[in-house]
Amino acid sequence: MQTVVYDGSFEGFLSAVFDVYEYKLSDVRLVPEYRHQPSMFAAPHFVANDVKHSDRVWKGLEKKLTKAAQEQVYRSFLSELDGIENILLQYIQYAFASPIFMEEDYSHNAVLSVFQTAKKVWREKHRMEAFVRFQKTADGLYYGIIEPDYNVLPLIANHFTTRYADQRWMIYDAQRKYGMYYDLDTVITIQIQFSEEMAGGKGVASVYDEGEEFYQQLWQQYFKSVNIPARKNTKLHIQHMPRRYWKYMTEKHIAQGPSRAKP
């Protein structure tokens, strides 16, 4: 088995697919650098991330897949699941070999798997569009922190840009240690060290806009008031809003909003 190591980026992955065809590699295993464990017995093939190569593969796929299916390939990749590259490679090889659109051939393992993975990533994207909670700082920046199961930040930026066209915002993925910042004009990717203190809204009051604490309190009150105790259904609640997301959700932080000075 030939191990093929790429840099972990989507372009790198597409370059790896290019290499598989270019060097006629067979029986390969695609591994991102961050998962690669050197072995004494086999020399891996290292992929150079080359825009020309990745572009050729992507443009080639354009002719073989509908736009929606191409999107599925990208989304599945963002799942970062162990081994997803190999399923995607099978999918791409099938696409290139097939004379007809093959993306609805769900009895094919790779096709079904890409379809299902893309769906999971899409759900996570949708969840993050829902669960981001912005806090407004004194200088008018709305910032929110997330820790999504999959790397969905590149997928959600557009949603927030259209929606909050007139406010500066930043969403930071604390798991993957990068964020996206919108400055009223464009969105840029940023890498900063973010203090843990800020995470749960536990920061110093002076960092916040003066209305921030009040609106968090109002939102918490609202969340409490709309509940109908006679219909309590904890299982359903958790199913829709799994505990792992609560950390950054204002309404789940009753005890620890921004520091509240008691008069």
Next chain:
Amino acid sequence: MNERVLEKLSILADAAKYDVSCSSSGSKRKNENGGVGNAEGMGICHAYTEDGRCVSLLKILLTNHCIFDCAYCVSRKSNDVKRAAFTVQEVVDLTMNFYRRNYIEGLFLSSGIFKDPDYTMERLVTIAKKLRTEEKFNGYIHLKTIPGASDTLMKQAGLYADRLSVNIEMPTELGLKLLAPDKKREDMIRPMTFLKNEIIANKEEQKAVVKVKAPLFAPAGQSTQMVIGATNETDWQVLKLSDGFYKHMNLKRVYYSGYVPISNDSRLPAIGTPVPMVRENRLYQADWLLRFYGFTVDEIVSPDDPFLDMQIDPKLNWALRNLHQFPVDINKADLEVIKRIPGIGIQSAQKIWEARKFKTLTWDHLQKFNIATSRAKYFLNMKVQDFVPKDYTPQQIKNFILSASQTKYAANHSPQLHLF
């Protein structure tokens, strides 16, 4: 000042929570003016209450002062509750600040009726107008239309709101007369009809190619809600009414709200009576069958057998009463027929329909498609692992399915609520 707003919010959100609609989908309002908000496309649930309901909109009453005395309503005139009223600006500020923090998709504003219907409706319209014109707000706005408000105000409401709704309140006219003597069904049907005509006319205008685009009028359509289990209506009556709304009023949604006992009024179920949650769920399932699965009301319930089965879902129930239409060959049957197989939803049916063009599908494939195989197997004409199809009776199949899914449904069968 702040404390007072906090208190108002708790009173007026609490009073609004029995309105179940929280949909924020189906609008076409884009952010085209560089403002805030975008109500395009699919709705978003930003949170879920502890009872598992979607929180999508800031759902509040403008006031819970009310001149009416509807027995099933917490805000009824004779009820001894704290009363409050927001100012126009307070509602605008709450909406904008919640929206900017990504708490909500928009505003769902309703109100108790103070002074008269027009006076109340005018306040609601003022708030929507202010959000749209002064705050450049393009998020979702759902306004409750007050029965008896003038057509002029309704028309204005439609220009600013994405969705309008008139609650039909009770499934039967008799029930309404008994519990809400101040209200007449005619007062609800009339505005619905008005809105239907305006929405259709506006759609035509949108289609016409003209230089200046016609303004949107309630682009997400209208919906309604009825309270279930407060009177002795049958499911057949409920579904017939819904079906009529979908067919003749172009309604997007009908919501069913299981009655939550809030009063000692002898006309109503006593306090402590469980909320009919299973029934509510079954009604929604039946509603789905009407809207997406091509079922008619008469296939689901009939005047002779007017109640839904609480133990099994209405689709399975239909299949058991129509076993002569099964088993189905999923490699040959029409899509519409596949959709009717218990355990196979619309998306799975679609997947089967597409995948079989490439290859004959087997049981192994179906299992990977995540369909509810434990149900579907009784209705399929294919080789199923470890399962020999026999001429089971409907009752036998029902029992098999119930015992296989016991963990999931057992608790729900009993009319008693489970307390943890």
